[in-house]
Amino acid sequence: MGFDLEGADPLCIQLADELERRIRTGVYAPGRRIPSASDLCEEFSVSRQTSNSALKLLKERGLARGVSGRGTFVVDDVPEPS
Amino acid sequence: MGFDLEGADPLCIQLADELERRIRTGVYAPGRRIPSASDLCEEFSVSRQTSNSALKLLKERGLARGVSGRGTFVVDDVPEPS
DNA sequence: GCCCATTTGTACGTATGTATG
């Protein structure tokens, strides 16, 4: 099934890294919707606050944008890794 | 009321010993939550740092495990005294 | 237009864990 977050980094960072990996490997394609914060809670067994923080990090990295009431979407042009 | 810490050992050790006694006598049952560090501060009139150190000792003794944002819990299988 | 479920976004209180003086 899912994925285990067990590293030393904060959970929200680990989760953001995993989501970034999925974007870069095409699991979440450009323009497509990322699972909702609530869905991520279940998959990764974290609180919604933590998935929220992870999604926020993705936006700060320029990888996703949130649309209130609809979801969080991968940007059309994924920037290179910094 | 509660309990007085007046022995020769460091406070955090005395507090850890008392908590271990409570675990072994079933006051804190396996899987149940131990009062928070802040609660222990009040009961034993020590600083949060000291209750923190005591809880850390409990974890090192394999008697408890901490869950960030939720509390410190007695392990399901309490090991024999060393 | 009006409910209702879903989702993002924000906020508050509590708790652990760590670091500094």
Place this chain on the structure above:
DNA sequence: GCATACATACGTACAAATGGG
């Protein structure tokens, strides 16, 4: 040992936006 501060995380709650019926 104590006091304080900060980062992270959980639980809960609520507002606002969206879209289907």
